[in-house]
Amino acid sequence: MDDVILEVKDITKTFPGVTALDKVSFDIRPGEVHALVGENGAGKSTLMKVLAGLHRPDGGKIVYQGRPTQVSGPLDARQKGILLIHQELSLSPELSVAENIYLGAWPTNRFGVLRKRELRRNAQAALSALGCGFGPDVRVGTLSVAMQQMVEIARAEAFSANIVIFDEPTASLTDTEKEQLFHTIRDLRSRGVGIVYISHKMDEIFDITDRITVLRDGQVQGTVETPETDLNQITRMMIGRTLDSYFVKAEKRFGDEVLRVEGLGKHGLFSDVSFSVREGEVLGLYGLVGAGRSEVVETIFGVRRADAGRIFWKEGEIDMPTPRQAIDMGMALVPESRKEQGLVLMMGGRENTSLPHLGLFSELSIMNRQKELGVFEKYRSAMSIKTTGPDQAVSQLSGGNQQKFVLAKWLCAEPKLIILDEPTRGIDVGSKSAIHELIAELAEQGLAVIVISSEMPEVLGVSHRVLAMSEGAVVAAFEGDEMTEENLIDAVSHHRQQPAAE
Numbered sequence: 001m002d003d004v005i006l007e008v009k010d011i012t013k014t015f016p017g018v019t020a021l022d023k024v025s026f027d028i029r030p031g032e033v034h035a036l037v038g039e040n041g042a043g044k045s046t047l048m049k050v051l052a053g054l055h056r057p058d059g060g061k062i063v064y065q066g067r068p069t070q071v072s073g074p075l076d077a078r079q080k081g082i083l084l085i086h087q088e089l090s091l092s093p094e095l096s097v098a099e100n101i102y103l104g105a106w107p108t109n110r111f112g113v114l115r116k117r118e119l120r121r122n123a124q125a126a127l128s129a130l131g132c133g134f135g136p137d138v139r140v141g142t143l144s145v146a147m148q149q150m151v152e153i154a155r156a157e158a159f160s161a162n163i164v165i166f167d168e169p170t171a172s173l174t175d176t177e178k179e180q181l182f183h184t185i186r187d188l189r190s191r192g193v194g195i196v197y198i199s200h201k202m203d204e205i206f207d208i209t210d211r212i213t214v215l216r217d218g219q220v221q222g223t224v225e226t227p228e229t230d231l232n233q234i235t236r237m238m239i240g241r242t243l244d245s246y247f248v249k250a251e252k253r254f255g256d257e258v259l260r261v262e263g264l265g266k267h268g269l270f271s272d273v274s275f276s277v278r279e280g281e282v283l284g285l286y287g288l289v290g291a292g293r294s295e296v297v298e299t300i301f302g303v304r305r306a307d308a309g310r311i312f313w314k315e316g317e318i319d320m321p322t323p324r325q326a327i328d329m330g331m332a333l334v335p336e337s338r339k340e341q342g343l344v345l346m347m348g349g350r351e352n353t354s355l356p357h358l359g360l361f362s363e364l365s366i367m368n369r370q371k372e373l374g375v376f377e378k379y380r381s382a383m384s385i386k387t388t389g390p391d392q393a394v395s396q397l398s399g400g401n402q403q404k405f406v407l408a409k410w411l412c413a414e415p416k417l418i419i420l421d422e423p424t425r426g427i428d429v430g431s432k433s434a435i436h437e438l439i440a441e442l443a444e445q446g447l448a449v450i451v452i453s454s455e456m457p458e459v460l461g462v463s464h465r466v467l468a469m470s471e472g473a474v475v476a477a478f479e480g481d482e483m484t485e486e487n488l489i490d491a492v493s494h495h496r497q498q499p500a501a502e
Contacts, residue, residue: 004063005030005162005194006051006082011060013046020046022218023060028163028194033185035197035205035226038215038238039428041386041398044198047215048165051196052084053077065162075104078155081162085152085169093141098123100140101154126157130184146177153184156193164188165196170204171426182208200428202231214238239430247461248436250443254464255279256314258417258448261300264309269295270472273309277417282439282449284463286456286488292472293452294336297419301333302326314416327356332410334403336421336452342406343394350376350390353409360413379408384434400431407438417448424458436462456485468492 007027013020021043028034036044049055051062053071061068064080071077077084091100099106101123107115123136132150140148149169156164166185170178185195185208197209205212206226214221214237221237260276270292277283285293298304300311302321311318313329321329335341343352354361354372361372376390383404387397394402403423410418420439424432439462443449453459459466465479468491476491478484 003030004028005065007063008047008051009061009063011047011050011057011062013043013050013055013057020218021050021057024215024218024220026213026220026223028196030162030192030194031189032210033189033195033197033208035199035209035212036215037199037202037205037212037234039400039430041217042215042238042428043218044215045167046218048084048167048196048198051077051082051163052165053082054084078105078159078161081160082165083156083159083161083163084165084167085149085156086167091140091148091151093139095140096136097127097134097138097140097143097151097154098136100151101126101136101158105159122158123154126154129157130154130187144177146180149181150184153188156188161193163194163196165198167198168200168426169197170199170201178204200426202234202429205234206231235429238428239433247458248440249462249464250280250282250440252464253280253444255446257312258314259300260312261296262310262312264296264299264311265307266295266299266304267307269304270469271308273474275467275474275477277448277450279416279446279448280443281465282443282451282463284459284466285450285452285469286454286459286466286492287469288454288492290471291469291492293469294421295472296469297333297421297450297452300326301331301419303333327413330414330416332413332415332418334406334410334418334420334423336425338399338402338406343402345395346393348389348391349380349385349387349394349397349405349408352394352405353379353412356409357413375412376408379404379412383408383438398427398431400427400434403427403431403435407435411442415447417450418442419450419452421452422454423451424453424455432458456488460485460488 004027009025010023011021012023024043024047026047038044046055050057051071053073053076062071071080071082092103098119102119107118109115120136127136130150130153132154134143134147140151169181189195199205209226211223212226212229212234213223214234216238255278257276257278262274264273265271273296275283287293295304299306302323302325306320311320339345344355350372353376361368373390379385380387385401385404387401394405423435439449439451451459451462460483465477466483466488467474468476468488470492478487
């Protein structure tokens with residue numbers, strides 16, 4: 001690992017009004033996993049796109065296998081042995097696995113006719129080397145996300161890649177699929193491939209990597225050996241402060257009960273769920289994937305129709321609401337998937353903020369654009385949202401800024417209850433900390449808050465009370481000194497193992 005496969009020296013890249021990379025230097029060794037971390041907008045993806053030929057640098061140089069080189073495009077990068085596996089998979093769902101692996105480099109005869117047998121044979125060899133459980137003729141659109149990721153990785157095998165770049169590879173994977181991916185990464189490392197690993201999940205960084213390079217505002221803050229550092233040091237390099245104030249819990253000043261559910265059930269998803277939440281209280285819901293947490297809050301919000309149970313709002317029982325009725329009563333739901341459920345990606349921040357509440361911004365069915373713009377500016381300033389203007393498409397923003405717009409669109413209606421489903425998934429440490437602070441502020445202003453999180457330190461760090469869910473049921477409730485990781489793990493694990501014990 002003393003040799004260097006690739007080195008970038010003083011790479012600079014600018015976009016209109018933004019310096020994305022400012023004299024960045026970075027190197028990759030054979031047989032190592034090198035993490036690249038930083039907040040959204042720090043320059044990580046830009047640097048990797050320079051290496052993959054998607055961006056041309058404005059300054060600096062790239063030294064590959066000891067020689068200065070230029071990467072003219074993605075195909076040139078692939079032919080040189082540099083492969084970027086995007087966070088958003090770049091596969092063609094209607095083509096076969098083999099056709100996707102060799103896309104842009106299909107074997108043909110001298111008349112330009114595809115040599116199908118050679119294509120299939122070569123693809124099968126790449127799949128077999130990775131231990132894939134599917135063949136080269138399968139249509140990619142029928143595969144799971146994890147399997148599609150394996151197709152992307154098979155390109156590295158097919159083209160004998162020396163460097164493979166993973167950009168947020170576990171964002172859509174289950175724990176089992178993640179372990180499969182880690183096994184593949186370790187196998188590539190053992191064969192001398194240099195791996196660049198980009199992720200916001202620090203537990204993965206410390207589990208899988210050998211070195212960590214930190215970027216902040218387009219500049220390198222330092223490179224450290226993973227075994228010789230810790231989360232506090234990396235966080236301080238990323239955001240300029242330690243984790244001491246990372247989790248913020250609102251003071252306990254509870255008011256009246258806002259929501260109570262009794263015996264809520266939805267066939268096949270959850271049953272007999274009962275709980276309440278008060279003004280100024282943050283109630284956490286914790287459980288493994290498939291525990292039923294999201295389905296419960298979606299039912300309360302009217303996205304799903306309950307089969308059983310009762311809902312009480314404020315001082316009286318209500319019928320099962322529709323989403324429109326829930327919004328009108330003062331409920332807000334920040335969904336688990338901001339891109340699919342929380343935003344219209346091609347719209348700007350201004351329109352996304354006002355979309356659920358057009359009545360607040362219109363008179364006689366005519367939109368009051370000044371009022372709409374005023375609310376946009378209010379929340380852009382209050383939440384430190386980084387955007388070029390009110391009409392910049394939210395698809396162009398970082399994950400953290402997108403999530404802030406999802407929050408802004410609900411807060412502008414001044415809800416009484418806000419439900420946050422995985423509010424910090426896929427965003428950087430700095431944005432996470434800002435959202436934790438916002439949760440505490442909302443509770444101290446008297447809102448009732450429900451937080452769903454798969455990150456145990458987060459749900460314990462921001463909540464006054466935590467419900468543990470497993471297999472569609474609330475199996476335990478903890479508050480005060482009982483709110484520990486050990487108790488949560490025990491509650492969830494014991495419930496899952498109980499049927500087998502009987």
